[in-house]
Amino acid sequence: MDQRRLILFLVFAFSIVMLWEGWVKHNQPAPAPTAASAGAASPAADASVPTPSATLAAPQAGVPGEQAAAAVASAARVAVETDLLRAEVSAQGGDIVRLELKQHKQKEDHSKPFLLFDDGSAHVYTAQTGLIGEGLPTHKTLFALPGGELKLKDGEDAVVLRLEAPEQNGIRVAKVMTFKRGSYLVDVAYDIRNASGKAIEPHAYFQLTRDGQPAETPEGFGGVQTFIGPAFYTDGAKFQKVKFSEIGEGKAKFAKTAPDGWVALVQHYFVSAWLPAQGVQREFFARALGSDMYSAGVILPVAQIADDASGKVETRLYAGPQEQDKLHDIAPGLDLVVDYGWLTVIAAPLFWVLAWLHKLTGNWGWAIILVTVLLKLVFFPLSAASYKSMAKMRVLGPRLQRMKELHGNDKVKMQQEMMNLYRTEKINPLGGCLPILVQIPVFIALYWVLLGSVEMRQAPWLGWITDLSAKDPYFILPIIMGVSMLIQMKLNPTPPDPIQAKVMMAMPIVFTFMFLWFPSGLVLYWVVNNILSIAQQWQITRMIESGNAGGKAA
The missing domain is CATH 2.70.98.90 (Beta-galactosidase; Chain A, domain 5)
Structure with a gap:
């Protein structure tokens, strides 16, 4: 289960890296114009x-010589x-x-x-x-x-x-x-x-x-080449x-x-x-x-x-x-x-919802926050089931550690025991990865909306955010995003493999670095999504752990 979750995390990280790579290419200094x-x-x-x-059957007379004499610059x-x-x-x-x-x-x-x-x-x-x-x-x-x-x-x-x-x-x-x-x-x-x-x-x-x-002329890092x-x-x-x-x-x-x-x-x-x-x-x-x-x-x-x-x-x-x-x-x-790329089927309705919310709020930043809340509500059942699986995994942490001590040298036996435990406790091994998989296409679609919609160009939110299509000038939102991602990692069950655990803990640092140059509107979406996810995951984890403690006391 931990290996599969790591693979899905890496898939998501790869998606971010691809966007970041395109971002860098887009904002390299433009080549010097030719003399012409x-x-x-x-x-x-x-x-x-x-x-x-011949389709239009027109005469093909040339241009009178004197008409080409004057240059545009001197006219x-x-x-x-x-x-x-x-x-x-x-x-x-x-x-x-x-x-x-x-x-x-x-x-x-x-x-x-x-x-x-x-x-x-x-x-x-x-x-x-x-x-x-x-x-x-x-x-x-x-x-x-x-x-x-x-x-x-x-x-x-x-x-x-x-x-x-x-x-x-x-x-x-x-x-x-x-x-x-x-x-x-x-x-x-x-x-x-x-x-x-x-x-x-x-x-x-x-x-x-x-x-x-x-x-x-792009400033710093801009966006994927349009x-x-x-x-x-x-x-x-x-x-x-x-x-x-x-x-x-x-x-x-x-x-x-x-x-x-x-x-x-x-x-x-x-x-x-x-x-x-x-x-x-x-x-x-x-x-x-x-x-x-x-x-x-x-x-x-x-x-x-x-x-x-x-x-x-x-x-x-x-x-x-x-x-x-x-x-x-x-x-x-x-x-x-207005080209949203291969995710137009998601980006076009997403922009429509954003535009409708903008009419209500008069601000694209608040519209992004509201659409994040709406998306969270839409996927609430899926994310709730996923967080329940993760909470159960957290409760089973000591038992998994004990299995590792008993069967650490027998990988096959270890895997069989883990599968039996998941089956007994009714845990979906991929449950914790589903919220990430769902967010990937929405994340990329919103990226293209912010990148391709002129309505977002130079649109302010509040305070220091004066352009939602540009990076945060003081990197405040990316840092908040990194902290929120770290909190999320702490709420997840710790992988039994030390190497996997280190990779997971490094994710917030890597993502924070890449998000430094992403559009502030996209980082705002991710921050709000993380905060809502933390609240939901914390509540579910607390309920599962308290229920488990009550069962043991009984």
């Missing part, structure tokens, strides 16, 4: 214009500000080259807003669009910008930015971007006026261009993630055409996505641009525009946090960008 990606946004400017395949910009974001739009292509999320702060400096789209200050990340067809503007075309900054005023629901492209071959194009109050969605449209003397049938492309660098890269969704193929390395090697697999779906670029806590309307045939693409730069996007057809007529193509851009209660309502499957 460390500059402004010139790599993005060099991106070639995508061309649709003029206009700023657009709403209650949630501040965007900088470049004259070159009308690209969104910088986007600040005002409700979310940077990890290193909480006085500054989080930067999603970046023009090269830390990495390169832009939202680009253009038209495909002779004489039509691309993301390299210089647009005319309005003068001054556009800011959402009190009483207004939206602010509109209109950019005019140079007229070519009698075709006039305006790019119109609508930023809305209380929303991370941006409506992007092209108004096309055709006076070329012939009908045109253009296509529009909407792409996200990014380097492969992490969005934030996914960074493109993701595609269609009703037929469902959610498909593509690694940057797969794009570079030409091994990326995803749905290429569909009448529905979207394309996104996913990073820790945040996402940007092009969300075309349902029912329009589209083509998805992903390609490497060299120098650690990648693009992923979608191509949409534009209905034929006759001479002396107008046409329009439009879609939506989401650029913001992965707020799970809102993503599903924005587009089908968009909530899948």
Whole structure:
């Protein structure tokens, strides 16, 4: 029985070590950006214009030479500000080259807003669009910008930015971007006026261009490596993630055409996505641009525009946090960008319960404490039976020690006598291990919830805990956790094998060390769980021992 219990303890310890190892890898300093990606946004400017395949039957005209002359770094910009974001739009292509999320702060400096789209200050990340067809503007075309900054005023629901492209071959194009109050969605449209003397049938492309660098510089130890890269969704193929390395090697697999779906670029806590309307045939693409730069996007057809007529193509851009209660309502499957790994089946409902408790308490820390209590109640019968077995084992300690003295040299005889004793006393040899086995998947699932939920990012609990997704700055909770684990070990029956006993006593020290850098929300869960377990185990042990003492007296 003691050997089996030791094995289960080691399985749990191995799970912790694996998480800790991944934690270390995630928080190693990011490799220095290459010269191409460390500059402004010139790599993005060099991106070639995508061309649709024969599936969409589009002309594949090249880009006019003068349109590629200007670099993004030197192009003029206009700023657009709403209650949630501040965007900088470049004259070159009308690209969104910088986007600040005002409700979310940077990890290193909480006085500054989080930067999603970046023009090269830390990495390169832009939202680009253009038209495909002779004489039509691309993301390299210089647009005319309005003068001054556009800011959402009190009483207004939206602010509109209109950019005019140079007229070519009698075709006039305006790019119109609508930023809305209380929303991370941006409506992007092209108004096309055709006076070329012939009908045109253009296509529009909407792409996200990014380097492969992490969005934030981790502090100390952070968390398991989360996914960074493109993701595609269609009703037929469902959610498909593509690694940057797969794009570079030409091994990326995803749905290429569909009448529905979207394309996104996913990073820790945040996402940007092009969300075309349902029912329009589209083509998805992903390609490497060299120098650690990648693009992923979608191509949409534009209905034929006759001479002396107008046409329009439009879609939506989401650029913001992965707020799970809102993503599903924005587009089908968009909530899948919140990736909990292989334990999603446990983590997703666990987050739902946490979110519901957060609405009641207004604090994620208290929500974690309450969900720990609920989990303890759910598994109360199982843990009670386990603690009864452990308490009986504790009572039988002197008899087991006597067996060891009598049959210490005969392992087979010793094992037979122990099994007979367990059978007589109705003790489950694995009973003491069941609470640990139950906690392992819940523990890992909660870890992924804390790691992947933007709602937990920089969420305070009380006092010194100002970010439940980060480590305890003063290591108070890990130390309390270690002490509580030591108390639990003292309540357990002492293994007859001295080596096993030493291993068990070393567990609290090893776990405390590893928990020093785990998210404080996860350590809080473990502390509360240990305290509840100690109370339950102490009460059951006291009842068993007092009952045994009464039986002997009688």
